[in-house]
Amino acid sequence: MKTHEIRERFTQHFVKAGHQAVPSASLILDDPNLLFVNAGMVPFKPYFLGQQNPPFPNGTATSIQKCVRTLDIEEVGITTRHNTFFQMAGNFSFGQYFKEGAITHAWALLTGSLEDGGFGLDPERLWVTVYLDDDEARDIWRDKIGVPEDRIQRLGMEDNYWSMGIPGPCGPCSEIYYDRGPEYGAEGGPIADDNRYMEIWNLVFMQNERGEGIGKGNFEIVGPLPKKNIDTGLGIERVACILQDVDNVYETDLLRPVIDEAEKLTGSTYGDGAPKEDNIRFRVIADHSRTGMMLILDGVTPSNEGRGYILRRLLRRIVRSARLLGAKGATLEQFMNTIMDTMTPSYPEIADNRERILRVALTEEKAFLKTLESGTKLFDEAVEELKNTSRAKTPKVLSGDKAFELHDTYGFPIDLTLEMANEAGLEVDMDGFNEAMGEQRRRAKADNQAKKHGHADLSIYREWVDNNPTVFTGYEELTSDAKVIGLLRGGEKVTEVSEGDEVEVILDQTPLYAEAGGQMADRGRLFAGETLLEVGDVQKIGKKLWVHKATVTAGGLDLGQSVTAEVNEEWRHGAVQAHSATHLIHAALRQVLGPTAVQAGSMNRPGYLRFDFNYTEQLTPEQLQEIATITNQAVDANFQVNTIKTSLEEAKAMGAMALFGENYGSKVRVVEMGGPFSLELCGGTHVGATAQIGPVSVLGESSVGSGARRIEAYSGLDAFRYYSKETALIEGVSRELKVQTEDLPERVAQLAEKLKAAEKEIEHLRSAQLAVKASEFLAGAGDINGFRVLTTRLPKGTSGKDLRTVATEIRNRVRDEAAIIFLAAEDGPKVPFIAAASDAAIARGVKSGDLVKRFGEFVGGKGGGKPDMAQGSGSNAAGIEEGFAALKSYVESL
Incomplete structure (x- = not known):
């Protein structure tokens, strides 16, 4: 049975039982505790918390929610039943049926015949667990359903008691397991072997309220809830694993095609007989391709923090896994196309976003392939340094700190580091690496815990939300x-x-x-x-x-x-101008860049707006000008602005744009400007006709992260003031340069060219002057321990570039001597310094890099370079002379 059919059977089973089908919410919701929606009940939290009354006529609902969990990304593929992205099918009751209803509904679907819309599972292979003292659930399973008592097991709070991890609803669980057979493990039920007995459905009986505490079991039960609720979660991927008779969730109809594609691209083989590490890598590719694609679909773009960082990690793990399997070039295009093909039947919106998804993924892959190049260079330097400093008989070990730096700072994967270290005849201090990783995770976990709160700030409003x-x-x-x-x-x-x-x-x-x-x-x-x-x-x-x-x-x-x-009428007037202008710019943007330029956020206040959109390339001046022209043409056309209240399905059928991360209700408000020109779901306030916006001045566009751009603009009187100010500025410059405004660009270009030539000539003269003074500086050199040593403080204002010019000139004059040159100066708040050593000095063990490191300690700076020349910069000019003295002492000790 295909996964899409499993989804449909689940939904229809509960719709027939009177539940309202609720579409999946975006993976991104406005929840301070979550990066992503990680459970099927998350969109229903306001109803479970009592912040809102459920809007479902029968007080029951069903959904198949997109979920992402990323706490243990490194564990993906090692176990065979966990995915970072998964589909959680659930049925929910808000004060209607309770334990018996939930259990009866679940059993009927699981064991019902295929002809009657069920899954047709053998009831003899189903086991259940209940909470330690939940005799009520045990009795229902045994007496009402007919599950033998020896297939009902009791588990404690860690396994069979649910809460959100924060104060709020909680209650015991009853979990349903499927016995996959003796070939998968030991007999004895879920307690004995949770690999053989696969959990497929968790029934949560929300009947209590928990207090403060940390962890799954360390909290107090405050008391009973006013209304008892039901929250269940069936893992679509796990049921597919059983109904498709495959060993694990990576081999179902949704993910196996990606593994097949990876075999073609890498030349490696998946399955029995393949190395364990290779099988894990194939599963990582399949899992992360789907998760990455779904995150991009819901508006996430790669970045170095938050959701974007998770996406970046996933995409880069795909690239590196493919590389370790033998892939030579880019692979993400094939993986993304394959997973989009398998997922589109359940998520038709993928088809409209296909080009954008590919663009985001391929841009990130291109960037990471460059990172791999730079990381490899850094690794080679670390290996070279290690080989030069290690004794011949001592095993050469790359430090855990260095491996972690490669991983954390440069995005260089640890298993790639291990592979390359093995090729170089090195070991890696994995204990040190794991310690550094563990410390990072502990910090992240503590930070995540600190961000959680018990929603107490909203509970005070509950009576008004529900009743008024x-x-x-x-x-x-x-x-x-x-x-x-x-x-x-x-x-x-x-x-x-x-x-x-x-x-x-x-x-x-x-x-x-x-x-x-x-x-x-x-x-x-x-x-x-x-x-x-x-x-x-x-x-x-x-x-x-x-x-x-x-x-x-x-x-x-x-x-x-x-x-x-x-x-405030003036405030509202400016606000509606800016908000309506945002819609026009969005429409113009899509005309110029195509449908892949999708809104990723906006902010508008009276007279000003900024509009973020997903796009991987910088806009050209011509594109920006075209966007501004189309926007102002729409203003000039004086389109009527109409609002339409309709169902979400009707709005989508009309072609209305929806925002990522928004959880829309059954009724939505569509704002139309100029018919098909702009059609968006929006609850904001707007002008009556586009001419009321006034002029729109597009200020420019910029990057706000990988794959995300931002346009800023003024509207109405603020746009007029901006244009007036720019016009006055241009006219003033034209008067000063005595040219017509239309000739101003050419005149400015001429002046810029003259200035550039003059600066080049000044630089040439300064360099020549400094070169002439090289003889004067060299006259101050002394003999220390057989070295000709020069330590000189150059005049204030001498830049690091000037120091390099002088140091190079002096070193060329003492090429045949064992000479050490060290120069420093004050250049504003900075203290640039440089060391140079002749070949003869280097042969006696002098390294310029060592000299700048020692000197840097005295001037509050650091630096580096090669043995013949190294440079640095500090901030404490008072330490220059003391630094010179330390260098002379060092040379005496050589």
């Missing part, structure tokens, strides 16, 4: 009468506030826009009689509640009081 969601009136009006239904001061609920207080005000309705979708919150005021509050920010809680952050500037305010809420 805010009515937003700001699409139609800028002033609304409202009632104060909540007051908070210092994070505590209060019934009244007075002048000078910083407060949070919750109204039953408001015209003030809450920050969302890149649009900054409205500014405005709340007033009633003598009372006045200045609103400086509005934030949205649970997508339902508007919280006004305000200062009481006059009078006081009571809970239940009626007020007038008013938007």
